[in-house]
Amino acid sequence: MINRYSDKQIEKIWSDKNKYAIWLKVEQLVCEAWSDLGIIDFHAIAELQKLKVNLPRMLKLEEETKHDVVAFTRMLSEQIGKESKWIHLGITSTDIVDTAQNYMIKESNQVLLENLKNMQKILKKIALLNKDTLIMGRTHGMYGEPTSLGLKFALWYEEFSRHIERLEMARKQIEVAKISGSMGNYANLELEIEEYVAKKMDLGIDTISTQVTQRDRHLFLVEVIANIATTLEKMSTEIRLFQRSDVNEWVEGFGEGQKGSSSMPHKKNPISSENIAGLSRYIKSQVAIALENNNLWHERDISHSSNERIMFPDMFNVINYILNRMNATVKDLVINYDQIEKHILESKNIFFSQRVMTYIVMNNKEVTREEVYDLVQAKTLECLSKGLDFKEVILNSKITKLIDKKELESLFDIKFFNRQTDKIFKRIFN
Numbered sequence: 001m002i003n004r005y006s007d008k009q010i011e012k013i014w015s016d017k018n019k020y021a022i023w024l025k026v027e028q029l030v031c032e033a034w035s036d037l038g039i040i041d042f043h044a045i046a047e048l049q050k051l052k053v054n055l056p057r058m059l060k061l062e063e064e065t066k067h068d069v070v071a072f073t074r075m076l077s078e079q080i081g082k083e084s085k086w087i088h089l090g091i092t093s094t095d096i097v098d099t100a101q102n103y104m105i106k107e108s109n110q111v112l113l114e115n116l117k118n119m120q121k122i123l124k125k126i127a128l129l130n131k132d133t134l135i136m137g138r139t140h141g142m143y144g145e146p147t148s149l150g151l152k153f154a155l156w157y158e159e160f161s162r163h164i165e166r167l168e169m170a171r172k173q174i175e176v177a178k179i180s181g182s183m184g185n186y187a188n189l190e191l192e193i194e195e196y197v198a199k200k201m202d203l204g205i206d207t208i209s210t211q212v213t214q215r216d217r218h219l220f221l222v223e224v225i226a227n228i229a230t231t232l233e234k235m236s237t238e239i240r241l242f243q244r245s246d247v248n249e250w251v252e253g254f255g256e257g258q259k260g261s262s263s264m265p266h267k268k269n270p271i272s273s274e275n276i277a278g279l280s281r282y283i284k285s286q287v288a289i290a291l292e293n294n295n296l297w298h299e300r301d302i303s304h305s306s307n308e309r310i311m312f313p314d315m316f317n318v319i320n321y322i323l324n325r326m327n328a329t330v331k332d333l334v335i336n337y338d339q340i341e342k343h344i345l346e347s348k349n350i351f352f353s354q355r356v357m358t359y360i361v362m363n364n365k366e367v368t369r370e371e372v373y374d375l376v377q378a379k380t381l382e383c384l385s386k387g388l389d390f391k392e393v394i395l396n397s398k399i400t401k402l403i404d405k406k407e408l409e410s411l412f413d414i415k416f417f418n419r420q421t422d423k424i425f426k427r428i429f430n
Contacts, residue, residue: 003046005279005317005318005321006317006321007316007317007320007321007324008318008411009109009111010108010111010218010313010316010317010320011313011317012110013107013108013111013316014026014312014313014316016055017053017055017103018104019100020053020055020058020072021053021068022100022103022104023053023096023097023100024051024052024053024076025201026095026099026100026179026197026201027051027073027076027087027088028049028051028094029196029197029200029201030088030089030090030091030095030197031044031045031048031086031087031089031180032045032196032200033192033193033197034086034089034090034193035191036192037190037197038039039089040089041085043083044083044086045082047083048080048083048086048087048099050063050079050080051076051079052079052081052314053075053083054075054079057075057078058071058072058075059071061074061075067093067320069093069096070093072096073087073088074130075180080171081107089189090159090181090188090189090193091179091181091188091189091193092182092211094178094211094213095178095179095180095181096213097305097408098178098206098212098213099177099179099197099201099203101308101312102175102176102177102178102203102213103201103203104173104304105174105221105311105312106171106174106175106202106203107177108312109167109171109174109175109221109229110315111316111321112167112184112225112228112316112319112320113164113167113168113321114271115323116160116163116167116323117164118323118327119160119323119326119327119330120157120160120161120164122327122330122331123153123154123156123157123160123330124153124154124157124429126150126153126330126333127150127152127153127154127157127425127429128150128425128429129152130148130149130150130335131148131149131150131151131422131425132148132150132210132418132421133148133149133150133337133340133423134146134147134148134149134340134344134414134417134418135147135148135149135152135249135340135344136340136343136344136347136351141241143347143350143351144341144351145351145354145417146334146344146351146414146417146418147417148417148418148421148423149335149340150425151421151424152238154323154424154425154429155235156231156429157428157429158428159160160231161367163227163228163231165223166227167228169220169222169224170220170221170224171215171221172204173220173221174217174218174220174221175192175203175204176203176204176205176206176213176217177197177198177201177203177205177206178194178206178209178212178213179193179194179198180194180206180209180211181211182211182299183210183211183212184208184209184212184299184353186253189210192351194206197366205229210296210299210300211299211300211360212296212300214295214298214303215290215293215294215304215418216293216294218290218293218294218308219255219287219290219291219294220285222286222311222315223287223290225282225283225286225315225316226284226286226287227317228319228323229279229280229284229319229322230282230284232280232322232323232326233280233281234275234277234383235273235276235326235330236270236272236274236276236277236280236326237271237273237277238250239252239329239333240270240273240274240278243270243273246337247343248340249335249336249339249340249343250333250334250336250338251268251270251333251334251336252268252270252271252272252273252329252333252337253332253333253334254363268327272325272326272328272329273329274312274360275322275325275413276322276325276326276329279318279321279322280322282318283315283318283319283322283374285328286311286314286356289307290311293307293308297353299342306412322414330421335337343415348382348383348388348389348390348391349389349390349391349412350383350384351417352377352390352394352411352412353376353377353380355411355412355416356376356378356394356399356408356411357372357409359403359407359411360372360399360402360403363403363407364402364403366402367402372402375398375402376394376398376399379393379394379397379399379407380428389414392411394408395408396410
């Protein structure tokens with residue numbers, strides 16, 4: 001991942017230094033497990049614990065062997081004497097590689113989980129602050145009825161709750177140790193070896209595998225991360241739509257010294273939201289690769305290996321980068337309450353059309369819903385074409401014959417659109 005979109009915590013987790021340290025840890029734990037079974041003596045274990053990763057020597061050996069794990073084990077073997085025979089006993093490359101990768105995924109998942117929770121904190125705060133603020137709701141990009149501004153942020157908060165739930169499910173499936181040998185049948189080792197390693201690394205157990213952990217486990221996680229990206233893109237789209245010059249209801253914060261355009265000094269562009277949208281598309285594209293990776297030949301091939309070396313560090317870098325960037329964007333969001341109110345007033349009460357129609361249908365047994373709909377729609381079309389106020393037009397229309405005029409006038413209370421908001425908030429923030 002290029003530095004521009006990297007996350008420091010994720011970079012550290014997926015660094016060669018950390019990866020090979022975990023490889024070494026897995027090799028040493030396998031030896032410890034053999035010792036527990038009485039195969040390797042205490043003195044040999046003491047020597048094996050002294051092993052260290054010599055990356056330059058490993059890379060030199062890899063030039064010769066053309067195999068990273070063989071180069072790794074030979075680099076370790078050079079450091080001690082006859083005890084080196086116990087290194088990699090009964091296991092195969094992917095026992096080390098998959099277990100270590102699943103462990104790095106575990107570490108990355110924990111970072112992701114914390115960032116998801118941080119995102120929720122700011123969304124909850126803004127939702128509660130704007131619970132009673134009304135804003136024009138839109139469907140198909142067109143004005144519908146006013147709704148609570150706070151509900152928009154509460155909606156995202158609840159969506160992240162589902163993402164957290166799905167991530168926890170994916171974690172149970174992917175955070176596993178796989179120490180099952182060349183064909184996955186434990187022929188050259190014991191199941192207790194895997195159980196020992198899993199316990200020491202605080203991982204679950206890959207209950208059945210081939211030479212590799214099955215990639216449906218990885219696919220599920222990739223899909224969960226891609227789903228998180230869709231929510232971030234959804235949020236970025238909403239911000240971008242509200243920041244348009246002709247709307248101007250929400251805008252991204254604009255720092256001192258910040259520039260919006262190289263040629264037009266007046267520009268303030270929603271660059272953070274656009275950046276998030278673009279990177280979310282990159283994350284979503286990885287799902288197609290993960291789908292293909294579950295289709296391997298017989299007990300294994302390495303068609304998945306090359307792309308996973310890029311995909312997992314990149315995905316975790318980017319998802320955490322855009323989560324943190326969205327968190328900062330939402331924190332600095334400027335809400336133009338005057339403009340929000342202006343757009344409500346400019347609608348000239350036309351958004352009460354459903355309120356009027358529904359009330360008449362419920363309280364006048366002599367008419368059908370279709371009849372009332374047509375009557376009300378005729379008046380809304382007149383208002384839209386002539387720029388008239390719906391309330392004034394409706395109070396001076398024949399509709400007053402269907403319902404008492406005072407009752408009709410009482411329907412035009414804008415607080416009506418917020419009447420259920422408290423109940424909705426209690427469902428979410430209980």
